Each structure stands twice: as structure tokens, then as C-alpha cells.
Amino acid sequence: MSLKCSDPRDGYQALHQDTHSDEEDFKDLPRRGKRNQTLYVWLLAITIVCTVLDFSMILWDRFLRVDPRCALASDELELLPFQNPYLNLEVLYKDSDFRSSTHDPIINNVPVLAQVSNREPQKILPVFQRYKPVGQDIAPIYERRLIVTREIESIAQFRVLDFGMENCSLSLTVPPRNSTGDLLSTDLSDSVILDVWSLPARHKLDLYNLSWAKLPRPRVHIGHMNASYGKTHQMPSFKCKSQSYQTFAVSCSSPGCLVNVTGKDMGPSGLYMYQSQTI
Numbered sequence: 001m002s003l004k005c006s007d008p009r010d011g012y013q014a015l016h017q018d019t020h021s022d023e024e025d026f027k028d029l030p031r032r033g034k035r036n037q038t039l040y041v042w043l044l045a046i047t048i049v050c051t052v053l054d055f056s057m058i059l060w061d062r063f064l065r066v067d068p069r070c071a072l073a074s075d076e077l078e079l080l081p082f083q084n085p086y087l088n089l090e091v092l093y094k095d096s097d098f099r100s101s102t103h104d105p106i107i108n109n110v111p112v113l114a115q116v117s118n119r120e121p122q123k124i125l126p127v128f129q130r131y132k133p134v135g136q137d138i139a140p141i142y143e144r145r146l147i148v149t150r151e152i153e154s155i156a157q158f159r160v161l162d163f164g165m166e167n168c169s170l171s172l173t174v175p176p177r178n179s180t181g182d183l184l185s186t187d188l189s190d191s192v193i194l195d196v197w198s199l200p201a202r203h204k205l206d207l208y209n210l211s212w213a214k215l216p217r218p219r220v221h222i223g224h225m226n227a228s229y230g231k232t233h234q235m236p237s238f239k240c241k242s243q244s245y246q247t248f249a250v251s252c253s254s255p256g257c258l259v260n261v262t263g264k265d266m267g268p269s270g271l272y273m274y275q276s277q278t279i
Contacts, residue, residue, distance in 0.1 A: 089163050093279045100279050106165055108273040109266060110156050113144045114207035118251075119151040121212040144263035146172075146271045148194060150252050155215070156271055157205050157247040160240045164279035168240035170196065170248060173268050174261055176230035182261045184227055186254040192227040193253040196235065201247040219249060227259055234274065246273070 092098055115125045128145040131138040146154050160168065174182055177190075184190050197219040205216075226233045240246055250271070252259075263270020 093164070100164075103165065103277050105274050105276040106161060107266065107268055108158050108161055108168075108275055109263065110144055110158055110271075112207055113146055113263075113271065114155045114205075114210045115147050115152050116155060116210060116212040116215065117151055118153065118212050124209060124211050125152075127208055142265065144270050144272075146250065146259060146261045146263070148192075148250055148252055148257065148259040150255075150257065153212075153249050153251045154271070155199075155205070155207065155210060155247070155249055157201065157207065157245055158273045159204075160242050160244050160246060161275060163242045164277060165275040166240050166242055166278045167237050167276045168246060169234050169237040169274045169276075170225070170271070171232060171234045171268065171274055172225050172227055172261070172271050173232040174227055174229055175269075180229075182229075184229060184259055184261070186257045190229065192257045192259050194225040194227055194257075194259065195221060195251045195253045196223050196225055197249040197251065198222045199247040199249055201245060204245065205247065215249065216247070224253060225250070227261065232268065237274075237276070239278075240275070 093100060112127055114127055117123050117125060128143075128147070130141045130143060132141050144156075148154055158168075160166065172194075174180070174184065184192050186192050199216045199219055201216040222238075223235050225235060261270050263272060
């Protein structure tokens with residue numbers, strides 16, 4: 001009996017060699033390479049564009065961007081009207097069934113009083129300002145100094161506060177002689193008659209850069225104020241629209257007059273404006 005050895009390769013079947021597929025893959029290589037190259041080009045272009053935009057924004061921010069503080073100080077923005085914050089309140093108060101509450105008069109103080117010289121029309125006088133020490137620093141003291149002579153006038157600009165408090169009256173309060181350093185004098189007595197003028201300024205004035213020549217015109221004489229120690233003089237009231245500007249010039253009427261009165265804090269002191277209820 002003879003043994004017969006089987007060929008180990010008999011249990012395997014040769015794989016089919018797809019020569020056609022290999023040829024197709026080989027032919028497709030250039031096309032796929034071209035697509036990859038196009039993708040790389042687009043990625044490079046996007047990277048370059050983003051880099052240019054980044055550098056442009058840095059350049060604009062560092063050198064070309066307008067400082068907001070300069071923009072806010074521009075004359076064009078000062079001419080823009082204030083938007084009414086009291087929307088539809090006038091409609092509410094026109095309702096006959098609506099009962100309004102009663103409010104006491106309010107005191108409206110100016111941020112600063114400016115002075116101008118009628119003898120030197122182009123000269124800009126510095127605004128009076130005192131300071132107090134706060135630790136190792138100093139802080140401004142809120143004071144409004146009314147200075148009036150034959151050559152110097154004081155300019156006050158009020159912005160009318162609050163809806164429905166639109167009845168205004170310019171007022172002047174001077175402390176008693178023995179309790180103040182304020183000065184009042186004329187060639188006749190220590191009671192000074194002042195002229196009050198209304199200026200047609202409907203927008204905010206730059207009181208830190210003001211001269212006689214820059215004052216709005218024409219001015220209208222609206223009355224007198226009697227400045228006396230220990231007394232308050234209140235001028236006749238007038239209608240004043242909420243958010244509007246009311247601008248006044250105060251000058252001497254008495255011969256040889258000198259007025260140096262300082263308004264302090266937020267109370268009725270120096271030159272200020274009363275606002276009373278109209279609704």
C-alpha cells in the first residue's frame with residue numbers, strides 16, 4: 001500500500017486578480033492629486049485673507065480708529081436733540097380721569113458759571129474752580145461763582161429737569177453779611193441791581209471755551225435782580241420745556257457794581273433756577 005501525499009496548495013483557491021481595477025486606480029492618481037492640490041490652494045488663500053484682515057483690524061485700532069471722547073466732544077453731536085425719556089406721559093396726563101400727585105418745587109443748579117469780558121471780547125476767562133485734598137490726591141469742590149462787574153458778565157446755562165415741572169424762575173440767594181465771604185457793593189450801597197438777559201442758545205455751550213464774541217445773539221433783556229445780603233430774589237416765572245436749555249447772562253445795572261457770590265452744594269445758594277409743577 002502506497003501513501004499518497006497531497007499538495008498543500010490543493011485547499012486554496014487563487015484570488016482573482018482584477019487588473020482592470022488596478023489600472024483604473026493608477027489612472028485616477030493624477031486626478032486625485034489635482035483635487036488635493038486645489039484644496040491646499042484654497043486653504044492657503046483663506047489663511048492669507050484671514051491674516052490680512054487681522055493685520056488690517058490691528059492697524060485700524062491702533063492708528064485709524066476715531067477716539068470716542070473726541071467724537072462726543074464734536075460740535076455736530078452737540079447739535080443733536082435730546083430724546084424724550086418720558087414717553088407718552090403727556091397722553092396719560094391728558095386723561096381727565098387721571099389724578100396727578102402734587103410735587104414740591106425742585107432746585108436746578110448749573111454745573112458751572114462762566115465769565116466773559118465786554119472790554120476784551122475775544123478773551124477766554126478761566127472758569128473758577130477750587131479743590132480740596134482727598135488723601136494724597138485732590139478733588140474739585142462743587143461751587144458756582146457769580147462774578148459781575150462793569151466789565152465782566154456771568155453766563156449760566158440750565159438744562160430743564162423732569163417732565164411736568166416746566167414752570168421756571170431764575171433766583172439768587174445771598175447769605176447774611178456776617179456769615180459769608182461773598183461781596184456785594186456799588187457806588188451807592190451794598191444792594192446791587194443786576195440786569196438779566198436771555199440768550200438764544202438752544203444747544204449746549206462750551207463754557208470752558210467761551211468769550212464775549214462767541215455769545216449767541218441777539219440777547220433779550222428779561223428783567224432785574226436785586227442782590228442783597230441775607231435775602232433771596234426770585235424773578236417772574238416763565239414756561240420752560242423739559243430737557244430744553246435755558247441760557248442767561250447777568251450784568252451790572254448799578255454804577256460801580258461788584259458782585260462775587262458763591263453757590264455751594266445742591267441747595268438754594270447763589271444763582272439757581274426753581275422749577276415748579278405744571279401738571
